[in-house]
Every structure is written in structure tokens, then in C-alpha cells.
Amino acid sequence: MEQVTPLVVPQVNVNDDTVLLVRWSVEQYGQVAAGxxxxxxxxxxxxAEVTAxxxxxxxxxxxxxxxxxxxxxxxxxxxxREAAAAYLQARAxxxxxxxxxxVKATAKAMARASQEGVSLEAVARSGVxxxxxxxxxxKFLAGQAARAQTTAGQARIPPGLAKYVELTGAIPAFDxxxxxNLRRSTDHLILASVDADxxxxxxxxxxxxxxxxxxxxxxxxxxxxxxxxVLPRFPRLMSFAYEGVLYxxxxxxxxxxxxxxxxxxxxxxxxxxxxxxxxxxxxxxQAETLRIMRGGVKVEELEGACFTISHVPVGxxxxxxxxxxxxxxxxxxxxxxRPSIELVDGAVVERPLVTLTLSYxxxxxxxxxxxxxxxxxxxxxxRPAP
Numbered sequence: 001m002e003q004v005t006p007l008v009v010p011q012v013n014v015n016d017d018t019v020l021l022v023r024w025s026v027e028q029y030g031q032v033a034a035g036x037x038x039x040x041x042x043x044x045x046x047x048a049e050v051t052a053x054x055x056x057x058x059x060x061x062x063x064x065x066x067x068x069x070x071x072x073x074x075x076x077x078x079x080x081r082e083a084a085a086a087y088l089q090a091r092a093x094x095x096x097x098x099x100x101x102x103v104k105a106t107a108k109a110m111a112r113a114s115q116e117g118v119s120l121e122a123v124a125r126s127g128v129x130x131x132x133x134x135x136x137x138x139k140f141l142a143g144q145a146a147r148a149q150t151t152a153g154q155a156r157i158p159p160g161l162a163k164y165v166e167l168t169g170a171i172p173a174f175d176x177x178x179x180x181n182l183r184r185s186t187d188h189l190i191l192a193s194v195d196a197d198x199x200x201x202x203x204x205x206x207x208x209x210x211x212x213x214x215x216x217x218x219x220x221x222x223x224x225x226x227x228x229x230v231l232p233r234f235p236r237l238m239s240f241a242y243e244g245v246l247y248x249x250x251x252x253x254x255x256x257x258x259x260x261x262x263x264x265x266x267x268x269x270x271x272x273x274x275x276x277x278x279x280x281x282x283x284x285x286q287a288e289t290l291r292i293m294r295g296g297v298k299v300e301e302l303e304g305a306c307f308t309i310s311h312v313p314v315g316x317x318x319x320x321x322x323x324x325x326x327x328x329x330x331x332x333x334x335x336x337x338r339p340s341i342e343l344v345d346g347a348v349v350e351r352p353l354v355t356l357t358l359s360y361x362x363x364x365x366x367x368x369x370x371x372x373x374x375x376x377x378x379x380x381x382x383r384p385a386p
Contacts, residue, residue, distance in 0.1 A: 059084035105132035228273035255305035
């Protein structure tokens with residue numbers, strides 16, 4: 001028998017059971033070589049490329065874009081088109097899911113149901129001996145769509161609003177995945193927040209000095225560095241609770257939020273930030289941001305952070321209340337800069353200022369603990385150690 005290799009959806013992100021198959025990089029029945037990128041998938045955190053384990057002819061069994069399960073076969077690579085197609089047909093041949101023979105389906109019906117994430121148990125049967133045909137799956141999908149439209153247009157909003165609004169389409173898959181991740185996180189947290197204003201006079205001096213020396217340093221880099229020095233003294237902010245058990249991160253891996261021009265949010269991680277100097281942190285942040293903008297970031301570069309920093313330097317934003325990701329209990333929001341007028345030794349002085357907002361799990365630490373962290377952090381930023 002000719003050797004055929006199935007194309008299986010990899011476990012890209014430990015928090016996801018499914019991924020979005022965004023696009024195929026190789027056309028149907030196209031020739032591929034080992035290591036070639038064959039398709040692109042999206043998780044709740046990043047985009048990833050799926051590569052071919054061997055060379056041959058690609059036969060696709062899932063039409064992009066579609067949501068697929070981890071471990072699901074979405075195609076096959078064989079020495080010939082016929083060999084790969086025969087493999088997929090054999091895998092999708094009519095079969096009984098239960099021992100009593102209650103679920104039977106044709107290959108086309110199973111492929112269509114798999115593509116749409118439909119459970120065959122829910123589909124009415126019209127074929128011989130109760131076999132589900134492709135047309136049965138299509139009818140089921142049509143009924144679902146009609147019900148969804150009715151529900152979205154009528155049941156989900158008060159009747160008084162229905163005449164003023166119109167449906168504009170489903171929430172984009174990436175945004176929905178991010179929302180699901182945050183919802184999963186906040187379900188386990190008792191969220192509270194505390195603020196502290198931070199003067200940036202010293203920070204601006206460091207940034208100017210770095211730029212004069214040809215080094216690219218930003219406020220985010222300074223905050224990552226300062227946070228990594230302060231966090232070890234506040235272990236509760238490096239911990240999280242899940243199902244009655246407390247976990248603490250071993251390393252001070254600090255993430256920062258990076259936003260692409262099309263509005264997608266990513267959280268690249270600076271590993272062992274407490275052991276790196278400011279220039280090292282700046283280099284890592286710049287490299288990670290560049291990879292994100294080019295679409296080449298890897299999922300492992302976005303995972304495992306104990307703490308996240310979200311800077312929103314937009315307009316006159318004075319307070320940023322961010323939400324911790326799943327597996328974290330705290331996140332630091334950083335506002336836009338603004339001028340502050342102070343009276344110093346009888347003279348009026350203008351100084352740049354930002355507001356730091358710590359969102360945290362109140363079940364792990366109280367307001368005094370959180371405020372103490374912010375006090376040390378602002379002190380570190382306003383009077384950095386030499």
C-alpha cells in the first residue's frame with residue numbers, strides 16, 4: 001500500500017480545544033515538500049503555521065475558513081492524488097459511532113458535519129437503514145442558521161430595540177477566542193483594582209540618554225524592567241488559584257500587550273525579566289513586536305507569563321482597567337502620559353505623569369497588598385537604582 005501521511009491539527013495552545021483554519025497555503029492537489037507550510041491556523045492568542053511532515057500531493061478535507069478540533073485530520077499527503085484521496089475516503093467511510101448502530105452516515109455527510117462541528121446524533125436521518133446523508137446535514141445546518149437569525153434578531157435584544165438595529169455579522173473568530181479566554185479567566189477571579197500616579201521625569205531622562213547613545217528604549221521597556229524587580233517581593237501577584245488549588249510561577253516571566261494595526265492583541269513574554277538589564281529587555285520586546293507585526297510569532301512566545309503589562313498611550317486616557325488572562329491573577333494597566341502641575345519649594349513645576357492601575361484577584365490579596373506593590377513600583381520608576 002502506498003504510504004500516506006494524514007495532516008492533523010496540532011496542539012497549538014494548551015488552553016484551546018479548537019482552532020480556526022484560516023487559509024490553505026497550498027492549493028487542492030498541490031505538490032508539497034517536507035517542511036513546507038500547508039495552512040495557517042489561529043488560536044485565542046496567535047496565528048501558527050502547519051507544515052508538511054513529508055513531501056507529496058496534498059488533498060484537503062476541510063474548506064477554510066472553518067473551526068476544527070485539535071487532533072482532527074484536515075487532509076492527507078500521499079505520493080499521488082489518488083492515494084491521498086483514497087486514504088481520506090476510507091477514513092470517512094460510513095461507520096457506526098455506537099455499538100447499537102444508532103448513528104450511520106455517508107462519507108460526504110461525515111465530512112460536512114466535521115467541517116461545521118455538527119454532532120451527527122442531532123441530525124435527522126433519511127437514508128436507507130437510518131443512514132445520515134449529506135443532504136440531511138445540510139438541512140440541519142439550514143435550520144440552525146434560521147433559528148440563529150431569529151434568535152439574534154429577536155430574542156437576544158429587547159423588542160423595543162429591534163426596529164433600531166440591524167445584524168452586521170458574527171463576531172470575528174479571533175475576537176471571539178480572545179473574549180472566551182478572558183471570560184474563562186474572570187470566571188475564577190474576584191476582580192478589584194487600585195491606582196497610583198507615577199511621575200515620569202526620571203524615566204524620560206533615561207529614555208533620552210539611551211536614544212542619544214543609539215539605543216531604543218521606551219516607557220514599556222522601563223516598566224517591564226521595574227515590574228520584574230518588584231514582583232518577587234509580592235509572590236501572590238505571581239500566583240493564581242484554580243479549583244481550590246494555589247499555583248505560583250517559578251520564573252519572573254513578564255508579558256506586555258502588543259497590538260497589530262488591524263486591532264489584534266498579543267501578549268509576548270520577556271523570559272526571566274528580572275535577570276535581564278534594560279537593554280536586554282528592550283531588545284526582546286522589539287524583536288517580539290516585530291515578529292507579531294510580520295505574522296511570524298510562535299505560540300510558545302506568548303505563553304507562561306506570570307504577569308502582564310498593558311499600555312494604552314491614546315489621547316487623554318487617564319485610567320486603564322485591564323483584565324488578567326487565564327492563568328494569571330493580576331495585570332498592570334498604564335494610561336497615556338499627561339502633564340501634572342505641582343508646587344515644589346514654592347515654585348510651580350510641570351511634570352509628566354501616568355496612572356498605573358493594578359487589576360488583581362481579591363481572593364489572593366487585599367487592597368493594602370496591591371497598593372504596596374504599586375508604591376514600590378512607582379518608587380522604582382521615579383527613583384531608579386543606578
